[in-house]
Amino acid sequence: MPLIRSAHLVLWAAYALTVLTHLGAVMADAEVLRRLTQPLFAPLLMAILLTAMPHRSRTTVLLMAGLFFAWCGDSLGQLIPGAIQQITVGGFLLALVCYAAALAPLWARSRDPMRLALAIPYGAVVIGLFVACADGAGPLLPGVAAYAVALALMAFLSAGGNGMTWTGGTLFLLSSSLLAMDWFLPGASISYSTELVMLTYTVGHALLIGGMIRTQPSRRWTSCRPGAALVIVES
Numbered sequence: 001m002p003l004i005r006s007a008h009l010v011l012w013a014a015y016a017l018t019v020l021t022h023l024g025a026v027m028a029d030a031e032v033l034r035r036l037t038q039p040l041f042a043p044l045l046m047a048i049l050l051t052a053m054p055h056r057s058r059t060t061v062l063l064m065a066g067l068f069f070a071w072c073g074d075s076l077g078q079l080i081p082g083a084i085q086q087i088t089v090g091g092f093l094l095a096l097v098c099y100a101a102a103l104a105p106l107w108a109r110s111r112d113p114m115r116l117a118l119a120i121p122y123g124a125v126v127i128g129l130f131v132a133c134a135d136g137a138g139p140l141l142p143g144v145a146a147y148a149v150a151l152a153l154m155a156f157l158s159a160g161g162n163g164m165t166w167t168g169g170t171l172f173l174l175s176s177s178l179l180a181m182d183w184f185l186p187g188a189s190i191s192y193s194t195e196l197v198m199l200t201y202t203v204g205h206a207l208l209i210g211g212m213i214r215t216q217p218s219r220r221w222t223s224c225r226p227g228a229a230l231v232i233v234e235s
Contacts, residue, residue, distance in 0.1 A: 005221040008051040015044040019202040026195055035078055041202060042071035045209050052213045054220050059102050063212060066098030070205070085183060089143045092176070096150035099208065100157050103169075106215060107160025115159045119152075122173065126152040129177050133184035144184070151176050164211030171204025 018040050025033035046067050053060045073091025077084035107115075126148045137144045151173055158169025178190065178197045190196070213219070 002221040004051055005219070008048060008219075008221075011044060011048045011051060015041070015048065015206060018044060019198075019206075022202070023195060023198060026198060038078070039071065039075040041074060041205065042067045045205065049209055049213065052219050053216060054218050054222075059105075059212065059216075062098045062102035063209065066095040066102070067209075069094040069098065085140060086143070089140060089147050093143065093147045093150055096147070096154045096172075100150060100154040102212065103154065103157035103161060103165065106165075107157045110160050118159050119156055122152050122155050125173065125177060129180055133180050136184035140184075144180070147176075158208065158211075161215050162211050164207045164214060166211075168204045168206070168208030168211055171200045172208065175200035175204055 018037050022034060022037035022041075024030075025037060046064060049060065049063055049067070069091050071091075073088045073095065076091065077087040080087065130145060130148045133144065134141060155169040155173040158165045158172075175197050178193055178200065181190065182193045182197070
């Protein structure tokens with residue numbers, strides 16, 4: 001097995017272990033461990049992406065930018081607790097815009113009338129949540145509105161890739177919906193809401209990145225195999 005592929009698989013294992021550790025810390029109320037593990041999600045997914053993508057491309061740049069903004073949303077709010085909602089909404093809004101831009105060409109190449117119908121349930125979920133949470137959002141209302149639009153768009157476009165991107169986008173939508181209810185919906189009470197938010201977020205994020213890697217025609221360990229030769233056929 002090529003070394004780069006082995007490193008790729010090790011990074012996936014490290015991501016899974018980090019997620020499980022984080023979820024355990026959340027359930028055990030181990031605040032220090034929770035704060036230490038959450039900022040590792042995006043860097044590990046960045047490393048996973050870079051060990052798989054065979055060359056720098058528009059898709060790679062957009063996904064890396066999205067992961068950077070997701071890291072900002074995950075990490076910077078912990079440094080400034082008083083602005084955690086603003087930073088999280090802002091960071092993930094930019095991440096969603098980058099992901100939507102990366103997914104858009106895939107959707108354009110695989111238009112399916114059945115997938116167009118997804119705009120209805122995705123849009124209905126986001127609009128319903130926005131209306132329900134509008135009063136609780138306060139001064140964050142414009143940012144929450146922009147986030148809702150970007151979230152619905154990304155989840156909709158994710159269906160144009162493959163099953164992994166579609167599932168990842170849907171889980172991202174579910175995670176953000178649960179978080180919005182937890183933050184902005186007065187009187188909402190969801191058992192294990194924090195655990196469910198982090199579980200759907202981390203699994204959805206991993207599926208989205210893994211699905212985007214699958215859409216590429218080659219990987220770094222297949223693009224330059226030893227002994228490969230360029231054959232030119234003249235007609």
